Amino acid sequence: MSQINTPALSLTNLTLEYPDGEGTVIALASVNLSVRAGEFISLVGPSGSGKSSLLAVAATLVSPTSGLVSIDGTDVHSLPEKQLAALRREKVGIIFQQPNLLASLTASEQLIIGDHLRGKSLRAAAGRAAELLEIVGLADCGKKRPHQLSGGQRQRVNIARALMGSPSVLLVDEPTAALDHHRSESIVRLLRQVTDEFNVATVMVTHDTEFVPLTDAVATMRDGLLSAPVPASELLEVR
Numbered sequence: 001m002s003q004i005n006t007p008a009l010s011l012t013n014l015t016l017e018y019p020d021g022e023g024t025v026i027a028l029a030s031v032n033l034s035v036r037a038g039e040f041i042s043l044v045g046p047s048g049s050g051k052s053s054l055l056a057v058a059a060t061l062v063s064p065t066s067g068l069v070s071i072d073g074t075d076v077h078s079l080p081e082k083q084l085a086a087l088r089r090e091k092v093g094i095i096f097q098q099p100n101l102l103a104s105l106t107a108s109e110q111l112i113i114g115d116h117l118r119g120k121s122l123r124a125a126a127g128r129a130a131e132l133l134e135i136v137g138l139a140d141c142g143k144k145r146p147h148q149l150s151g152g153q154r155q156r157v158n159i160a161r162a163l164m165g166s167p168s169v170l171l172v173d174e175p176t177a178a179l180d181h182h183r184s185e186s187i188v189r190l191l192r193q194v195t196d197e198f199n200v201a202t203v204m205v206t207h208d209t210e211f212v213p214l215t216d217a218v219a220t221m222r223d224g225l226l227s228a229p230v231p232a233s234e235l236l237e238v239r
């Protein structure tokens with residue numbers, strides 16, 4: 001959990017360039033963003049504007065060309081690779097559009113395996129997995145395998161799995177892209193609930209601007225530039 005006044009996630013003057021033939025593509029152009037514990041930010045913008053790149057850099061999966069990523073006040077680039085991997089495991093939860101569950105494992109096992117890698121005892125991991133499956137509305141599904149679950153239920157397992165390590169930061173990429181309207185809404189509501197309940201800093205990339213009012217603020221990306229977040233309530237007034 002973050003210290004008071006320290007943003008859980010802070011991105012400062014981030015740039016990210018990819019080589020592109022003779023030149024470069026600028027995926028992120030001096031991006032700044034601070035997200036506090038318990039805050040839920042939507043990230044919107046056209047295709048190719050840099051949203052996934054921002055999440056990948058924030059998740060410490062991709063190193064920026066320049067700029068700083070700080071998680072719970074730690075400058076992640078100052079850490080040796082081993083410590084950076086530990087920080088990523090312990091402080092960052094990542095939720096992609098496709099849940100990528102392992103076909104042979106039950107819902108409960110999908111959660112337990114991550115905690116096992118974090119060095120937790122099997123008994124503690126099983127207890128936490130049961131608790132989280134209940135929170136995401138899957139109390140009776142612990143023994144089911146992915147093919148026995150609906151798309152919405154698989155995404156719930158994905159969310160529960162991302163929360164197993166008690167992360168400070170939750171990075172979510174298009175969680176509703178594969179779901180119908182009703183299931184999409186319930187997934188964003190669940191993300192709101194866990195953001196509040198676990199006091200996590202959540203950034204969600206979404207095309208569904210309809211669900212933006214369930215978040216606190218919305219920031220727009222365009223050509224690698226990020227606008228300052230606008231309170232979701234102000235956005236509604238504009239419309």
Ligand SMILES: Nc1ncnc2c1ncn2[C@@H]1O[C@H](COP(=O)(O)OP(=O)(O)OP(=O)(O)O)[C@@H](O)[C@H]1O
Nearest residue numbers: 018019025026027046047048049050051052053054
């Ligand atoms: N691995 C890569 N190598 C080269 N260029 C890349 C790479 N990944 C992304 N890009 C380029 O960086 C820019 C930003 O891409 P990014 O995927 O972050 O945008 P996005 O807003 O997430 O798009 P979408 O909504 O389509 O997922 C684009 O011009 C893209 O082509």
